[in-house]
Amino acid sequence: MKKKLTKALVLGAMLSLTMQSVSALAVTEPNIVNDDPMIVVSLGDSYSSGEGIETFYGQEKSLANKVYDQDWIAHRSTKGWPALIQVPGVSGTMSNYKTSSSSNASCQWYFAAASGAVTSNVTTTKQSKYINKRQGNIFKHTDYKYTAYLPKQLDVFNNINGGVDYVTMTIGGNDVGFADIITECATGSTYLGTSNLNKKLNKIWDNMDNTKADIKNVYEQVENKAGYDAAIVVAGYPKLLDKEGKGWLISEEEATTVNANVVLFNDVIEGLVNECADEGMNIYFVDVEDAFDNHEAYSDDAWINKIIFGAKSEDLDRTTIASAYSMHPNATGAVAYANCVNSKIAEIENNK
């Protein structure tokens, strides 16, 4: 009798456990099925790709392999601000969800920003990247010299199944080329009459109408590809130089002039975003100027790299005048950028 009673109790307990397991499975199931995943697409230029902030995706590969890796060629950083984007309700940052082809994951992040990209590289033309790297020593080495091509960034939408929620970007900076101007001026000489900062800046503004049209075209084309429901989040640029300049290399007046021009360019971008929003586009501007105050290049606590002459080991072209890392946010700067963008995304989510 005792034995049979024990058997019955054991059987009962097992049944009970089975029922609990079944109930647990029934509850976790909704997390697996995702009919409408969160989809974030990050486009844009080097400020979005995270130029200058190692490690880049694909960097761990051998040189022979990474010269064919689009992520590495575009210098897409694992620590750039798009990788640090957070969307309320999605755990972790976008770096946890990087996707390159069609996926069913609950959150998908498509990273298509590329260092050096101008507006046309987003919308119409493939981007060429000259690679000149050497591996080995002077006695035995292999030279990798060729031009790689990145597809136009809008092509990323061809890989996406489902509605895009967010598109983030910085774009237009390379069209005006503030960073290049600063670098070029640093190789010149005011005494000899070869440092022409103001002349170079004037040229930017002479062409501003075209630049504005190109930037607006990017917003419109992104909207067409991403869908009207996608929120387009456009971030501006930080002031680049410490207000006191850098000794004789960059005078206080030159630093003021450069920063004033960056502020005005941000105003142009913000104006275009507002114009598009007024026309019904789901688009938002994120100002990063205040966040970077007192953290410009050459400041005591700089979040922007100073001018770096010569190539860094991960630069694509070892014969370049200045490293592409120059005048780009460092890892701390990327966090500051991400904080600004994340605040805007949280605000958008709250308003839904």
Add this chain to the structure above:
Amino acid sequence: MKFIKNMSKKHIIIFLITICLVAGLIAMVVAVNKNNNINKDNVKVLSVRETKTNKEKNLSTEKKTKDTEETTLEKESETVPEKESVTEKTDDSKETVQIKETESVKENETEHATVSESGTISAREYYEQNSTVVDVVDAKESTSVPTEEEAEKLLRDRGFVDFPITVEYDMNGTYLGDELSEEKADKSGKYPIYETYFVTDNDDLWSVFVINGKIFANPATFNVDADLPAQILYSETEELTSYDEVSGEFYVTIPKESAVILKVIETINAENLNKLTKEEVTG
């Protein structure tokens, strides 16, 4: 207890199984409730996104309606001139703001240009204050300005072969900021300043200038990295030649140390610049 005692073994087993099943069901209901609470955020996101899908449909419709409205407005503006003028005014006012902003930059730039490029003081005054002026030459009348072809030969013969040659101004002092094409057929044009770059085996960058036929070099990497009171420049003589686009003149000067740290080297070429160490340049 009597009831239990009176029950057969079969009944007892059935009774126990029933109790276990009931317990299992209760446990399942509790677990479902608990999990619902844990996943509140997820549920929220899902519900928001469901709403969004509906919104999407509405927005698309709104957008279409808007497009139609715009078309209608455009058509109206064609026929009703008053509306057209209102639209134009709005556009104009926006344009005016933008123009003003651009002008304010240019004002700043002009102000700055007078300080550091042309100077509130003239180039002549600047060089008189910062150097001993040896000679002032009208650029257009100078016979020493090389043609594009001559400048290219001068720089390439000295081993500066890796980078393109750029020019900043034409002979009238108009800013060009152009790269000279290697394949250009006609290279007979003259420019006051030619510039190229050189990277040493140690990856140090130099910029090299040809001004009125004279060659000068700027150790850019050392100048940027070292904390020096003035810029280091290399010349083949004790003199430097500068160009002022405002007056269109070359200034041949011996700079004061507070303005330029002048270093003299017999020949500025790739081989010699490559040999120079950081200590030699900045020491």
